[in-house]
Amino acid sequence: MSEANTIARPYAQAAFDDAKRLNDLKGWSALLLTLAESLTNSEVRSVVRSPRISKSKIEDLVMSLCGSKLSQQQSNFIRVLVDGHRLDVATEILVMYEALRAEAEKFAEVTVVSAFELSDVQQQKIVAGLKQKMNREIKLSCKVDKNLLGGAVIRTGDQVIDGSARSRLGEMAIAMA
Numbered sequence: 001m002s003e004a005n006t007i008a009r010p011y012a013q014a015a016f017d018d019a020k021r022l023n024d025l026k027g028w029s030a031l032l033l034t035l036a037e038s039l040t041n042s043e044v045r046s047v048v049r050s051p052r053i054s055k056s057k058i059e060d061l062v063m064s065l066c067g068s069k070l071s072q073q074q075s076n077f078i079r080v081l082v083d084g085h086r087l088d089v090a091t092e093i094l095v096m097y098e099a100l101r102a103e104a105e106k107f108a109e110v111t112v113v114s115a116f117e118l119s120d121v122q123q124q125k126i127v128a129g130l131k132q133k134m135n136r137e138i139k140l141s142c143k144v145d146k147n148l149l150g151g152a153v154i155r156t157g158d159q160v161i162d163g164s165a166r167s168r169l170g171e172m173a174i175a176m177a
Contacts, residue, residue, distance in 0.1 A: 008089040012096030018073050025101050032094040038065040039090045048087050107137040113145050114152040
């Protein structure tokens with residue numbers, strides 16, 4: 001487990017607990033996404049990491065990047081991150097928060113990467129099968145990767161179902177060696 005995940009876990013849990021208590025899971029998702037995306041900008045990162053810039057100026061910058069409609073709890077959360085020099089783990093906080101949210105709302109985000117565009121019927125079959133297997137609502141996103149040759153790779157969280165032709169050919173090559 002990475003150090004960033006270890007650092008991010010209590011912040012993600014605190015954000016989730018607050019969001020759940022305030023019945024604002026979606027609002028906190030939006031804030032954490034905006035925060036993480038803002039901090040991917042190299043100029044913003046250099047300002048945030050600079051020891052010459054005061055915490056109050058960093059806080060003002062981050063608050064302005066996150067929007068004007070922050071709740072008091074969200075503003076306090078950002079202050080805590082700035083004060084603790086924890087803005088570098090914003091992406092990890094987002095990922096962990098979204099996992100907690102998915103568990104609470106009983107849904108799973110699933111990505112299907114296939115060699116060809118999936119029809120609506122194929123997508124519905126995948127959703128129905130995964131919904132039954134996982135006992136959750138499924139949010140499906142589909143991507144095309146011509147390098148797969150055929151088949152599909154299904155990802156949800158840290159689970160991967162690799163049914164691609166490329167994977168099967170690789171397994172056959174290993175078995176024949």
